[in-house]
Amino acid sequence: MPFIPSWIKVIFIIALAFPLYSETFFRPPPRPPPECNIHKKPSYPCSKEEDAICGTNGLSYFNPCVFCTFIFNSNGSFSFKHYGKC
Template identity: 35%
Template structure:
């Protein structure tokens, strides 16, 4: 059996799979990290403002910029999971 899913606008799918014969899809809000691509990954100028966000690696980042830095370093493997601490 094949399942097709589509996330809502402004969301991206992180992972999907099957659990107990039910399809699972995790739709997540997207964070636009493209604005940071113009900088070398080691020199992205992130603000010191503390607005914690949780990454898909379950690490709390100080703000979206710090998350985007790690996302770019990991070639997009680390994604935004939710606002606040993990």
């Protein structure tokens, strides 16, 4: 009968170790808001790469360049809320 307690120990150890290796344990650090100073005087049009940003005005913007362009055109009437669509 010592075989059964060994399996119980193994299951218990695996159950304790599982949170250390789960995806939620290794979350990446939060991304900082976009740096709009580099888009102040763009010498090129915004790229078509998709990296959605939600503004505090409730609108979604396609990427940081588009977001910053709208901020400058609105004289800063809204700001960054979070990455992703609103």
